[in-house]
Amino acid sequence: MNNSFLLQIKDLKATIDNKEILKGLNLEVKPGEIHAIMGPNGSGKSTLASVLTGREIAQVTHGSVSFDGKDLLSLSPEERAREGIFLSFQYPIEIPGVSMVNFMKTAVNEQRKHRGLDPLSASDFLKLMREKKELVEIDSALTNRSVNEGFSGGEKKKNEIFQMAMLEPRLSILDETDSGLDIDALRIVANGVNKIRKPDTSVIVITHYQRLLDYIVPDVVHVLYNGRIVRTAGKELALELEERGYDWIKREADNVEA
Amino acid sequence: MIDYRPELIQKLTHLWDAGREGLFKKSPGLFNSFREEAFSTFLSLGLPDKKNEAYKYTDLDKFFSYDYRGYYVPSTADYTQAERFKCEVEDLDVWNIVLMNGFYPHSDQGLMMLPGGFWAGSMTAAAKQFPGLIQRHYNKYVTNDKDGLVHLNTALASDGLFIYAPKGTTISKPLQIVNLVHSDRDIFVQDRNLIVVEEGADLTLLVCDHALSPQHFLTNTVTEVYVGQNARFNIIRVQNQHNDAGKITQTFIHQERDSYASSNNITLHGGLVRNATYHTLAGENAETHSYGLFLSDKSQHTANYVFVDHSAPHCNSTQLFKGVLDDDATGAFNGRILVRPLAQGTNAYQANNNILMTPEAKMSTKPQLEIFADDVKCSHGATVGQLDEEALFYLRSRGIDEREARLMMMFGFAHEVIQNIHIEALRERIDTLVMQRLRGELSRCASCAIKCN
Ligand SMILES: Nc1ncnc2c1ncn2[C@@H]1O[C@H](COP(=O)(O)OP(=O)(O)O)[C@@H](O)[C@H]1O
Numbered sequence: 001m002n003n004s005f006l007l008q009i010k011d012l013k014a015t016i017d018n019k020e021i022l023k024g025l026n027l028e029v030k031p032g033e034i035h036a037i038m039g040p041n042g043s044g045k046s047t048l049a050s051v052l053t054g055r056e057i058a059q060v061t062h063g064s065v066s067f068d069g070k071d072l073l074s075l076s077p078e079e080r081a082r083e084g085i086f087l088s089f090q091y092p093i094e095i096p097g098v099s100m101v102n103f104m105k106t107a108v109n110e111q112r113k114h115r116g117l118d119p120l121s122a123s124d125f126l127k128l129m130r131e132k133k134e135l136v137e138i139d140s141a142l143t144n145r146s147v148n149e150g151f152s153g154g155e156k157k158k159n160e161i162f163q164m165a166m167l168e169p170r171l172s173i174l175d176e177t178d179s180g181l182d183i184d185a186l187r188i189v190a191n192g193v194n195k196i197r198k199p200d201t202s203v204i205v206i207t208h209y210q211r212l213l214d215y216i217v218p219d220v221v222h223v224l225y226n227g228r229i230v231r232t233a234g235k236e237l238a239l240e241l242e243e244r245g246y247d248w249i250k251r252e253a254d255n256v257e258a
Numbered sequence: 259m260i261d262y263r264p265e266l267i268q269k270l271t272h273l274w275d276a277g278r279e280g281l282f283k284k285s286p287g288l289f290n291s292f293r294e295e296a297f298s299t300f301l302s303l304g305l306p307d308k309k310n311e312a313y314k315y316t317d318l319d320k321f322f323s324y325d326y327r328g329y330y331v332p333s334t335a336d337y338t339q340a341e342r343f344k345c346e347v348e349d350l351d352v353w354n355i356v357l358m359n360g361f362y363p364h365s366d367q368g369l370m371m372l373p374g375g376f377w378a379g380s381m382t383a384a385a386k387q388f389p390g391l392i393q394r395h396y397n398k399y400v401t402n403d404k405d406g407l408v409h410l411n412t413a414l415a416s417d418g419l420f421i422y423a424p425k426g427t428t429i430s431k432p433l434q435i436v437n438l439v440h441s442d443r444d445i446f447v448q449d450r451n452l453i454v455v456e457e458g459a460d461l462t463l464l465v466c467d468h469a470l471s472p473q474h475f476l477t478n479t480v481t482e483v484y485v486g487q488n489a490r491f492n493i494i495r496v497q498n499q500h501n502d503a504g505k506i507t508q509t510f511i512h513q514e515r516d517s518y519a520s521s522n523n524i525t526l527h528g529g530l531v532r533n534a535t536y537h538t539l540a541g542e543n544a545e546t547h548s549y550g551l552f553l554s555d556k557s558q559h560t561a562n563y564v565f566v567d568h569s570a571p572h573c574n575s576t577q578l579f580k581g582v583l584d585d586d587a588t589g590a591f592n593g594r595i596l597v598r599p600l601a602q603g604t605n606a607y608q609a610n611n612n613i614l615m616t617p618e619a620k621m622s623t624k625p626q627l628e629i630f631a632d633d634v635k636c637s638h639g640a641t642v643g644q645l646d647e648e649a650l651f652y653l654r655s656r657g658i659d660e661r662e663a664r665l666m667m668m669f670g671f672a673h674e675v676i677q678n679i680h681i682e683a684l685r686e687r688i689d690t691l692v693m694q695r696l697r698g699e700l701s702r703c704a705s706c707a708i709k710c711n
């Protein structure tokens with residue numbers, strides 16, 4: 001049974017600076033599924049993304065995470081990436097002096113090495129870059145620069161999806177990839193994600209807004225509140241949240257807790 | 259603590275007394291006319307020590323305490339060695355001059371004319387061939403009269419390099435000066451250089467230091483540069499010596515109106531290195547850039563001192579200095595910006611960033627801003643720290659292992675200085691050297707004969 005899940009999170013608890021942020025979280029994602037995670041600011045959505053990608057800021061104190069049957073929490077961030085986990089960062093970071101080309105070449109070839117493949121030749125790599133740039137309609141000039149340096153907010157988000165296209169992950173976590181995008185950029189980014197997806201790859205979309213989910217249509221919608229998943233339903237839940245806000249969910253959850 | 263200083267001064271006085279007669283006989287009268295006074299000024303100032311703000315974090319004593327005997331005078335064997343030297347940087351398309359311990363080996367031959375109408379040769383030859391020009395420029399741009407080492411150089415330097423770009427000349431390719439440091443005993447070298455780039459002329463100079471023998475060296479170099487109206491001048495120094503080599507350079511760049519100058523000091527290796535670069539913006543609308551990068555380890559010390567003097571309106575200046583310090587290495591950055599009351603419309607920018615690889619490495623950084631005009635844009639920032647953990651995680655989250663991610667970031671950090679080198683073959687070569695150095699592979703040029711540890 002276990003093996004039918006790509007990602008299985010059981011009773012996950014995690015702290016930041018000794019403060020419990022995730023308080024017993026359960027989530028199961030099958031290959032090919034799209035899950036949306038919604039919820040008020042400060043609920044722990046980005047913390048969950050940090051835990052899944054191995055960022056040291058969050059300490060796991062309880063529970064387990066398996067990815068394709070492997071114990072995810074015992075792997076380093078780079079091993080997780082090579083296994084096929086990808087995070088589109090809520091706040092992509094600028095890395096002056098590190099060129100996009102060199103960065104992507106190293107990342108792609110590390111991935112290939114992990115899969116037992118030879119490194120790409122220079123010309124094949126450039127061809128791959130060109131192809132994927134078109135997919136997310138990213139300006140060619142950007143990939144000649146340093147990683148995210150001087151990119152606008154929208155360009156940074158596109159650049160995340162470009163990297164996703166280059167690395168072809170099995171599980172992508174999109175952390176508020178839609179925030180700060182105008183409607184055209186949103187459409188490009190969302191279409192990019194849909195084109196990159198293969199039938200057995202999964203996506204976790206963290207968002208506040210229904211509008212991204214018009215393009216990337218979820219199979220399941222979860223509400224994360226106060227470190228727990230407090231509601232899980234189909235895509236209609238996103239519409240309901242759009243109309244009614246989160247207060248009713250908060251109230252319900254707080255009552256249960258009390 | 260033992261106070262070496264009186265003893266040091268005594269030793270240098272011995273050097274002066276013993277060599278004086280020969281020095282005066284060999285040198286042109288103009289240079290000699292400054293010597294006596296310079297030496298007595300040196301005696302009254304002494305060697306710079308920690309009481310001097312510009313040397314607060316730089317201890318010269320160790321390198322001055324070695325037993326240097328006599329002056330360096332090139333011999334015939336040196337000429338042969340200089341002629342045999344080949345720079346191994348591929349595709350580096352430059353005019354090439356090889357110096358031995360800072361001295362032009364063909365001092366008796368007169369100046370050489372390079373295509374484009376440039377002159378290059380020894381200071382001694384220049385004083386004979388262009389007496390008026392030398393008189394006009396020699397010892398005129400040394401703006402720091404509180405530094406004993408400058409006066410010591412004026413007193414003791416027997417020769418040096420002269421480069422002259424007459425009005426309107428443009429050299430078709432950069433001029434590379436390879437300075438070989440070689441001796442069979444510990445030596446103290448003083449060279450004095452003058453570069454004159456006249457109105458509208460354009461000159462790029464690449465100065466490479468190579469140590470060829472493992473003795474203790476101490477070099478005290480003073481270089482004066484005149485950049486005329488609307489002229490362009492670039493100097494790139496690549497310093498790649500060994501742990502027993504001490505290198506002190508003081509470069510005084512004087513700029514007239516509408517001129518452009520840049521200086522880039524790349525320090526890859528050396529026991530003690532101190533580069534002081536003075537930029538005097540004497541005419542309106544001039545632009546100047548001061549860059550520096552060092553990678554140090556073991557107990558090396560690397561110091562950069564920069565002084566940008568905005569003496570005229572509407573000038574722009576930038577300073578970008580970076581250091582990567584490993585083991586017990588220490589470093590200092592001192593960046594002074596002076597905006598005089600006249601200098602309205604000044605833009606002055608300064609940044610100093612350093613990475614400490616170990617808890618033992620130490621870096622001192624100090625901006626010194628003196629602004630006396632009101633229409634001035636001035637910014638400065640300094641950082642001393644480790645690599646940005648968030649950026650490191652970002653790279654790792656794409657599957658790049660931690661060691662490689664660290665290397666990429668350090669390389670990127672250094673490359674921000676290197677990218678300002680406009681000679682492509684050299685930029686690529688420096689990139690490679692820096693990468694090898696960061697990887698812990700052999701850092702020095704393949705032509706270096708010394709296996710120092
Ligand atoms: N770097 C951090 N340092 C301290 N607290 C943090 C840090 N990052 C997040 N937190 C705290 O963790 C909680 C959850 O934050 P986060 O996971 O970013 O929420 P969300 O992504 O759902 O808005 C918040 O209370 C936040 O203040």
Ligand SMILES: [Mg+2]
Binds near residue numbers: 090176
């Ligand atoms: Mg968040």
